[in-house]
Amino acid sequence: QQPVQSPQAVILREGEDAVINCSSSKALYSVHWYRQKHGEAPVFLMILLKGGEQKGHEKISASFNEKKQQSSLYLTASQLSYSGTYFCGTERSQGNLIFGKGTKLSVKP
Amino acid sequence: NAGVMQNPRHLVRRRGQEARLRCSPMKGHSHVYWYRQLPEEGLKFMVYLQKENIIDESGMPKERFSAEFPKEGPSILRIQQVVRGDSAAYFCASSARERWTGELFFGEGSRLTVL
Numbered sequence: 001q002q003p004v005q006s007p008q009a010v011i012l013r014e015g016e017d018a019v020i021n022c023s024s025s026k027a028l029y030s031v032h033w034y035r036q037k038h039g040e041a042p043v044f045l046m047i048l049l050k051g052g053e054q055k056g057h058e059k060i061s062a063s064f065n066e067k068k069q070q071s072s073l074y075l076t077a078s079q080l081s082y083s084g085t086y087f088c089g090t091e092r093s094q095g096n097l098i099f100g101k102g103t104k105l106s107v108k109p
Numbered sequence: 110n111a112g113v114m115q116n117p118r119h120l121v122r123r124r125g126q127e128a129r130l131r132c133s134p135m136k137g138h139s140h141v142y143w144y145r146q147l148p149e150e151g152l153k154f155m156v157y158l159q160k161e162n163i164i165d166e167s168g169m170p171k172e173r174f175s176a177e178f179p180k181e182g183p184s185i186l187r188i189q190q191v192v193r194g195d196s197a198a199y200f201c202a203s204s205a206r207e208r209w210t211g212e213l214f215f216g217e218g219s220r221l222t223v224l
Contacts, residue, residue: 002151032211041113041200041215042152049211087151094209095142095202096165099151 001026003088005100012078012107020103022088023070031064031071032089032097035082042087045073075105083107111136113216114183115201121222128188128195130219134203140164141184142213143176146198158184191223 003024010018022031030049036042048064048071060082064071075082085104089097114133122128134141140159144152157165158178169176173191178184188195198220202213 030211039217041217042213043215044212047211089152091211092154092167093165095140095157095204095213096154096167097152097213098154101149101151 002098003090003100005086005088005103007103008101009104010106012075012105014080014107014109015077018075018078018105020073020075020086020088020105021070022072022100023068024090026069026090028064028066028069028071028090030091031062032091033062033071033073034087034089034099035084036087036102037084045086078105078107080107080109113201113203113214115199115216115219117219118217119220119222121224122191123224124192125190128191128221130186130188130199130201130221131183132186132201132203132216133183134201135214138203138205138214140204141178142202142204143184143186144200144202144215146200146218148197152200155186188221191221193223196221196223 003022006021032047033045034042059076062073085102087099087102089099116131142157143155146152154168156169156176173189175187198218200215200218202215
């Protein structure tokens, strides 16, 4: 079951904050977050393994609520370099990830 | 560059031709995964291979698609008798031989256009 991401797209000014949500209708045991810039390879941001876990990567952090079967990615004080499409993924088995359709983030100066 | 290398970066084929996409994993990695990405869509898992073994091909179409990862040389994704619907970006990823950490290292993709 493909996770559902929201919003589909968001436009920010530099320094503003954003939240990207990822939810699943099936039980989640882990959530993977990747960022892909246009025409480039997806890049791993973080993986969350436990319910309630929070992790951080630069000024990007994420939470994982196992009971609600959802994860949120928090981007604070956004920079131009944060622009790209963010994907959440759930793990079916090793390396077999089911990705959402992505959230396109545009940060403007 | 010690990253995942894919070639060709761009490939144009006419309907009915064959497409071969190659992937060399990161140095020290022995697990290779292929994903397909349609425009404005997320990545879809196709196949997971180790050297000389297909571990999980649950995402591979039953016909026309095949993948291998020989003892020597790159992994190859082969699409026979291509159709317009095969037009997509095909990404290869690799992971380390040790315990699975959940992190995939992706190449920059091969973009297939079928005319």
